[in-house]
Amino acid sequence: MAATILDGKAIAKQIELEITERVAAFTAKSGSQPGLAAVLVGEDPASQVYVRNKQRACERVGIASFMHRLPANTTAEGLLKLVAQLNADAQVSGILVQLPLPGGIDQTLILDAIDPSKDVDCFHPHNVGLVSQGRPRFLPCTPHGVMQILHRSGIAAAGKHAVVIGRSEIVGKPMAMMLMQKDSTCGSSAANATVTVCHSRTPNMPEICRTADIVIAAIGKPRFVTADMVKPGAAVIDVGINRTEDGLCGDVDFDSVKQVASAITPVPGGVGPLTIVMLMENTLRAAEWQAGND
Numbered sequence: 001m002a003a004t005i006l007d008g009k010a011i012a013k014q015i016e017l018e019i020t021e022r023v024a025a026f027t028a029k030s031g032s033q034p035g036l037a038a039v040l041v042g043e044d045p046a047s048q049v050y051v052r053n054k055q056r057a058c059e060r061v062g063i064a065s066f067m068h069r070l071p072a073n074t075t076a077e078g079l080l081k082l083v084a085q086l087n088a089d090a091q092v093s094g095i096l097v098q099l100p101l102p103g104g105i106d107q108t109l110i111l112d113a114i115d116p117s118k119d120v121d122c123f124h125p126h127n128v129g130l131v132s133q134g135r136p137r138f139l140p141c142t143p144h145g146v147m148q149i150l151h152r153s154g155i156a157a158a159g160k161h162a163v164v165i166g167r168s169e170i171v172g173k174p175m176a177m178m179l180m181q182k183d184s185t186c187g188s189s190a191a192n193a194t195v196t197v198c199h200s201r202t203p204n205m206p207e208i209c210r211t212a213d214i215v216i217a218a219i220g221k222p223r224f225v226t227a228d229m230v231k232p233g234a235a236v237i238d239v240g241i242n243r244t245e246d247g248l249c250g251d252v253d254f255d256s257v258k259q260v261a262s263a264i265t266p267v268p269g270g271v272g273p274l275t276i277v278m279l280m281e282n283t284l285r286a287a288e289w290q291a292g293n294d
């Protein structure tokens with residue numbers, strides 16, 4: 001039986017409509033509009049597309065967006081100065097620094113300088129710690145998007161074995177954390193899983209993957225997960241975005257895996273659109289939180 005293709009674009013659209021209503025209600029009640037500052041350093045073509053898509057999403061949901069483009073030779077000091085200005089700007093509810101930063105800039109130094117109450121990417125150690133303790137202020141955008149895909153597609157994770165492939169700070173680690181949380185933490189039925197994390201030093205990865213009810217692929221290797229690594233009937237979520245000679249593809253060999261999985265996300269049109277809409281949700285949360293704590 002062929003897999004159900006999980007339509008990330010449609011799920012993102014649905015969430016976006018819900019957020020649009022919440023933003024309108026917040027703006028009417030508080031008299032102020034949530035605002036998102038985006039910082040883009042350098043000319044990376046993919047980053048330019050992602051930031052433009054974030055600005056467009058802001059326009060659609062009613063969030064003000066403030067764009068800061070800096071040349072690739074910007075120094076860490078210059079970037080820290082801008083972050084300090086944005087931290088102090090009352091019109092800015094959330095700050096995102098688009099990654100990757102050009103080589104030579106210490107990413108951690110910059111991300112740690114963002115005021116945790118404006119850290120809508122949920123990269124600051126304070127917010128990462130709150131997620132891991134099960135009392136999040138923000139949820140990290142891509143893992144939250146995956147949780148929403150599972151939840152809204154009726155794929156319950158409770159008691160299931162979820163295998164996360166990849167241990168990045170952006171996806172793998174927070175993904176594992178969220179899947180294992182009590183469901184009340186993430187407001188989603190897609191939690192309470194038993195989680196295994198595999199990575200480049202895991203020796204018997206195919207065997208481990210074959211025991212998974214849910215596979216989350218976030219290892220950054222084109223078509224890495226093949227059909228022989230997937231248990232028949234498992235749900236497969238592909239977080240990878242790889243640009244190859246044949247075009248864009250994920251970390252999952254879609255054509256073979258869709259023959260064995262019960263459900264699968266495509267690339268493009270799977271997790272990617274959710275990353276952007278969850279950023280909108282975090283920006284609204286930041287504005288709400290700041291309004292309540294003035």
Ligand SMILES: Nc1nc2c(c(=O)[nH]1)N[C@@H](CN(C=O)c1ccc(C(=O)N[C@@H](CCC(=O)O)C(=O)O)cc1)CN2
Binds near residue numbers: 098121248
């Ligand atoms: N500050 C951040 N930097 C980066 C993040 C992040 O969450 N915060 N994640 C990625 C890039 N990213 C968002 O910034 C992102 C990647 C992909 C998509 C997306 O919609 N992809 C489309 C395909 C579009 C294409 O690449 O042609 C899809 O999958 O359908 C959205 C956001 C790294 N940096």
